[in-house]
Amino acid sequence: MVDEDRSHGREGHAPPTEREGVTVDAPSMQGALAPGAELGGRYRIVSRLGAGGMGEVWRALDLKLRVEVALKALRGDLFQDERRRELLRQEVRAAREVVSPNVCRIFDLIEADGRELVSMEYVDGRRC
Numbered sequence: 001m002v003d004e005d006r007s008h009g010r011e012g013h014a015p016p017t018e019r020e021g022v023t024v025d026a027p028s029m030q031g032a033l034a035p036g037a038e039l040g041g042r043y044r045i046v047s048r049l050g051a052g053g054m055g056e057v058w059r060a061l062d063l064k065l066r067v068e069v070a071l072k073a074l075r076g077d078l079f080q081d082e083r084r085r086e087l088l089r090q091e092v093r094a095a096r097e098v099v100s101p102n103v104c105r106i107f108d109l110i111e112a113d114g115r116e117l118v119s120m121e122y123v124d125g126r127r128c
Contacts, residue, residue: 043061071119074116079115
């Protein structure tokens with residue numbers, strides 16, 4: 001998932017996403033995650049970075065390590081599907097093997113407040 005909202009000038013609107021030949025509107029999960037919310041006593045949500053067909057990416061502060069991270073979360077309806085959760089786990093396992101200055105680092109698959117999220121390196125694309 002990329003920052004499609006900012007890159008297309010549609011901040012706050014989840015763009016349509018093409019998956020397997022079907023265009024779907026990516027519903028927002030902002031009811032579940034919102035700026036200022038804390039997850040598992042470890043992460044504080046700072047802002048929404050973007051959305052795609054599978055979920056959203058949020059900028060967060062790791063309260064324990066005091067570093068900014070990006071958190072990738074599956075959409076609520078997809079999180080209920082064990083197959084989708086397993087695909088997310090496979091993605092994390094595969095991505096942890098990639099070491100490149102051109103790819104953000106994956107830190108962990110975390111479980112917080114009844115959801116699984118991918119904790120990854122936050123890269124501020126505006127500095128590039």
